[in-house]
Structures are given as structure tokens and as C-alpha cells.
Amino acid sequence: SQELEQSPQSLIVQEGKNLTINCTSSKTLYGLYWYKQKYGEGLIFLMMLQKGGEEKSHEKITAKLDEKKQQSSLHITASQPSHAGTYLCGADKLGANNLFFGTGTRLTVIP
Amino acid sequence: DAGVIQSPRHEVTEMGQEVTLRCKPISGHDYLFWYRQTMMRGLELLIYFNNNVPIDDSGMPEDRFSAKMPNASFSTLKIQPSEPRDSAVYFCASSAGSYYGYTFGSGTRLTVV
Numbered sequence: 001s002q003e004l005e006q007s008p009q010s011l012i013v014q015e016g017k018n019l020t021i022n023c024t025s026s027k028t029l030y031g032l033y034w035y036k037q038k039y040g041e042g043l044i045f046l047m048m049l050q051k052g053g054e055e056k057s058h059e060k061i062t063a064k065l066d067e068k069k070q071q072s073s074l075h076i077t078a079s080q081p082s083h084a085g086t087y088l089c090g091a092d093k094l095g096a097n098n099l100f101f102g103t104g105t106r107l108t109v110i111p
Numbered sequence: 112d113a114g115v116i117q118s119p120r121h122e123v124t125e126m127g128q129e130v131t132l133r134c135k136p137i138s139g140h141d142y143l144f145w146y147r148q149t150m151m152r153g154l155e156l157l158i159y160f161n162n163n164v165p166i167d168d169s170g171m172p173e174d175r176f177s178a179k180m181p182n183a184s185f186s187t188l189k190i191q192p193s194e195p196r197d198s199a200v201y202f203c204a205s206s207a208g209s210y211y212g213y214t215f216g217s218g219t220r221l222t223v224v
Contacts, residue, residue, distance in 0.1 A: 031209050042202065043215040050210070088154065092209045097142050098167060099204070099213050101154040 003027065004102035006089055012108045013079050021074045021105045023089030032065050032072045033090040033099065043088065046074075076107075084109045115216035117203050123222045129191040132219045135184055136205030144213070145178055145188050146202040154202070160186065193223045 035043040049065035
């Protein structure tokens, strides 16, 4: 969707390194969702952020939503090969229960 | 819960044939969504339903595409006639409302030759 910009488009990191993926919207969002997709498979839900300034963590992955609810980041600490895949940010707007997506960030982790 | 169930997982068909993709949402989820994923266009929302009623079908590419939800536990996406450019992975997702998030099925990989 042109409404959600993800950066970078692809990322190659050495195992053990930290990395950050960004997702930006020009409009205020209701909810921001992060998914992971392995090649040829479905979308795995990672985290959902709905409050400005909210931050959530699960294992080595931390997601943040800015106060204006227009920008989110996904941070992976000490990356592992199991983190490899495409990370997608999705969002919906207040009053609209439909989810639209950014273009994705393809992550490769080199052992 | 078995999650969102899609069938078939893979479909190969000849151009001009009718294709029907099926989806069973999670029980209790009032919203059902159909998405298409391609390398060129990413994940696109085609149509979504609320309580079995189509709410927004603005993403449906052409009249060749149609979707139905005859009851709360079943939906179909039909393409007739199919064309090679319809080749993509089609995902179904369901939700109890945006506050609760969205759950995706494993997808149907459609190849039209």
C-alpha cells in the first residue's frame, strides 16, 4: 500500500547483530501490526500496537509506536538465522476494520 | 482452535477455467478478509465481510472476481474466467475486530497457465 512505507526494503546482517526496521504513515493510524512471513508460507502475527508511545517486546523482538501514531519500528536484538524472513507492517484506521500493508522488509541473517 | 483454514493449498489451472478458493474463519470472528499477494504489488486487500455481509469490495480487480460468505463459517473467492495474471497467493484472514488483531490462513497458491 502506498500509505505505509517500510524501510529498508531488504537487510542482510551477520548473526548476533542488532537491526531495526521502520514503518511510516502520512496519516494517523488506529492500530499498527507487525507480521513475519517465511517464503511460501502464511503470515505470523508478532505484535499489535494501539496507543501512542506504546512499546512491546517478545523474546528478542521489540516494537514501538510513536506518540503521533504515524511511525513504528521493529528492533531485533542479537539476530539469529530463525529471524530470517519478510517482516510486514500493517495498519488500520479508526472506524475501519480493514488491514492494509506496507511493502515488506526482507531480512537475511548470515550464520 | 484450528485457526483460519484455506483450501486448496495449491491450485494449477488453465486459462479460461473457473477457480474457487475456500476459507473457514475462526469461530466467533465477525470479520473475514480476502487478500492477494504478488511480488509486484505486495499484499492487497480484495474484499472484506462483516457478519457475512460484504462491506468493501473496492479492491476486487475485475468483474471476473466474486466473493461470497453464505454463513459465518465459510467463504469463497471465485475467479471466472481465470487469466495468467491472476497467478498469486491468495490469503484469507479473520478478526473479532481490529482491537483483537487479525489472523491469517496459510494461503492458496494459484497458478494459471
